[in-house]
Amino acid sequence: MSVTILAIESSCDETSAAVCVDGKILSNYIANQTIHEKYGGVVPELASRAHMQHIIPVVHSAVKDANIELSSIDAIAFTQAPGLIGSLIVGGQFAKSLALSLNKPLIAVHHMQAHVLANLINDPKPNFPFLCLTVSGGHTQIVLCESPTKMKVIGETIDDAAGEAFDKSAKILGLPYPGGPLIDKYAKEGDPTRFKFPEPKIEGLNFSFSGLKTSILYFLQNAGKSNLYKEEFLASEKEKAEFIKNNMADICASIQNRIVTILLNKLKKAAIETGITDICIAGGVSANSGLRMAFEKTGKENNWNTFIPAFQYCTDNAGMIAITGYYKFLENKFAELSVNSSARAEW
Ligand code: KG4
Ligand code: ZN
Numbered sequence: 049m050s051v052t053i054l055a056i057e058s059s060c061d062e063t064s065a066a067v068c069v070d071g072k073i074l075s076n077y078i079a080n081q082t083i084h085e086k087y088g089g090v091v092p093e094l095a096s097r098a099h100m101q102h103i104i105p106v107v108h109s110a111v112k113d114a115n116i117e118l119s120s121i122d123a124i125a126f127t128q129a130p131g132l133i134g135s136l137i138v139g140g141q142f143a144k145s146l147a148l149s150l151n152k153p154l155i156a157v158h159h160m161q162a163h164v165l166a167n168l169i170n171d172p173k174p175n176f177p178f179l180c181l182t183v184s185g186g187h188t189q190i191v192l193c194e195s196p197t198k199m200k201v202i203g204e205t206i207d208d209a210a211g212e213a214f215d216k217s218a219k220i221l222g223l224p225y226p227g228g229p230l231i232d233k234y235a236k237e238g239d240p241t242r243f244k245f246p247e248p249k250i251e252g253l254n255f256s257f258s259g260l261k262t263s264i265l266y267f268l269q270n271a272g273k274s275n276l277y278k279e280e281f282l283a284s285e286k287e288k289a290e291f292i293k294n295n296m297a298d299i300c301a302s303i304q305n306r307i308v309t310i311l312l313n314k315l316k317k318a319a320i321e322t323g324i325t326d327i328c329i330a331g332g333v334s335a336n337s338g339l340r341m342a343f344e345k346t347g348k349e350n351n352w353n354t355f356i357p358a359f360q361y362c363t364d365n366a367g368m369i370a371i372t373g374y375y376k377f378l379e380n381k382f383a384e385l386s387v388n389s390s391a392r393a394e395w
Contacts (some may be wrong), residue, residue: 051377054121054146055370056107058139059131060185061090061157062363063102067114067121068370073169076360076367081104088225089215096134103142109233110366121152123382128156128393130186140389148385155373156383158393159364160184162198164191166357167328167370174326174355181315182330183339184364185211185226188255188311190318195361199395202322203253203314210307210333213257213371215263221292231300232336238301240338243267245306253318260306266301268292280300286310304338311339312346319350328355335362 050070057064063085066076079102111118126143129136147154165182167173171369180191188210190203208216211228218227245263248256271283271291283291294300317329329343340356347354361367376382381394 051374052116052120052256053121053155053370053373053377054107054111054118054123055101055157055366055373056139056143057126057127057162057364057366057369058099058103058134058135059127059129060135060364061095061098062365063099063106064366065107065110065365066366066370067116068367068374069108069114070117071168071371071374073367073370074116075110076365076370077106077110077113078175078360078365085224088120088219090132092132094135095280096131096138099135099138103138106279107142113283113320117198118150123368123377123378124150124155124375125155125157127159127369128161128189128383128387128389129391130159130393133390136170136389139205139369140387144387146390152389153382154383154385156387157369157372157376158395160187160189160191161395162372163330164193164199164328165372166176166330166365167195167355167360168375169171169361169367170358172355174328176325177322178326178328179315179318179322179331180328181311182331183210183311183329183333185209185215187331188257190253190315192322192324194389197379197381197395205255205257206250207256207258208261210257210311211331211395213260213307214304214333214336216261220261220264220268221288221296222297228333228336231304232338232375233372234297234300235304235338237267238299238320240301240305242298243302245302247306247310253321255310255314257307257310260310264303273340276345299336304336308336308339308342312342316346316350319352325352326355330362332356332363335359
């Protein structure tokens with residue numbers, strides 16, 4: 049029997065719908081919300097309203113692109129959590145209404161599990177058990193995956209997420225939100241070894257990024273006049289702005305280099321501790337070209353089999369919700385219509 053899943057993602061500021069048949073993604077439609085740019089971050093109330101506007105056309109387009117009938121859908125998967133509550137409710141309520149009207153089962157998906165399983169969308173796929181470094185705007189995790197539905201977080205950030213580290217650094221540099229892709233862009237022209245930002249000393253497999261943000265702040269306030277991380281503001285606002293303008297590429301490359309080395313050093317440690325050699329990355333920050341390149345290089349040096357989702361499955365998308373829904377369907381992991389978007393989702 050073939051299995052057709054319609055999936056909906058609305059956890060933050062992307063409204064997305066996808067159709068997957070027997071584990072193959074037939075369509076993955078994403079509507080971005082540009083309204084947040086001028087506020088320097090996602091405004092939850094505006095995000096919910098934009099989801100309300102986008103959800104029907106996005107689902108319609110995904111169904112049309114996949115060339116299927118609504119009646120051929122076997123289940124509706126949606127992002128239950130984590131995410132912005134108003135945004136989650138829009139996608140969740142829409143999924144429930146559709147499930148009720150079509151009389152189809154509902155599948156509640158954990159957003160972070162879905163980021164990991166984006167690695168099972170295209171070939172070649174990792175073999176279980178594998179490790180996944182999931183790096184997004186809200187999370188930074190090393191996940192040990194024993195099966196599509198059996199996963200354990202073995203390391204995570206104790207403060208900011210990697211995506212936040214990119215976005216907050218960009219904000220300090222005066223770049224618009226989301227700054228991650230812009231740092232990536234400038235870094236391509238820069239020297240990653242020019243400025244040295246400190247690597248936090250955190251035990252075990254956990255991460256910390258908040259110190260990096262502070263050191264960048266101090267470094268810029270000194271405009272290259274003093275040692276890093278010293279809290280002595282030697283430069284005027286004008287000198288600071290000029291320093292940033294004249295050194296943007298090298299500053300971005302150095303920040304990116306530090307974030308990437310923090311991530312990969314912990315991933316290497318996790319690989320050694322677990323003995324696992326099938327290793328993936330996932331989440332919005334896995335779209336970063338510096339991370340992708342350094343990950344492949346580290347993989348070669350350590351004899352890992354490395355996996356990175358196709359670009360469109362790295363940042364938030366419903367394709368990853370659909371693939372997760374498919375594996376949950378195979379294990380009869382359905383949700384009641386009374387399922388609550390604000391509750392902790394199960395992996
Ligand atoms: O997974 P995602 O789309 O949403 C969350 O679940 O948070 O991740 C969004 C994050 C943002 O912080 C964004 O700046 C970052 O991913 N990001 C990047 C790049 N593309 C997206 N960071 C660095 N370089 C990129 N190319
Ligand atoms: Zn995400």
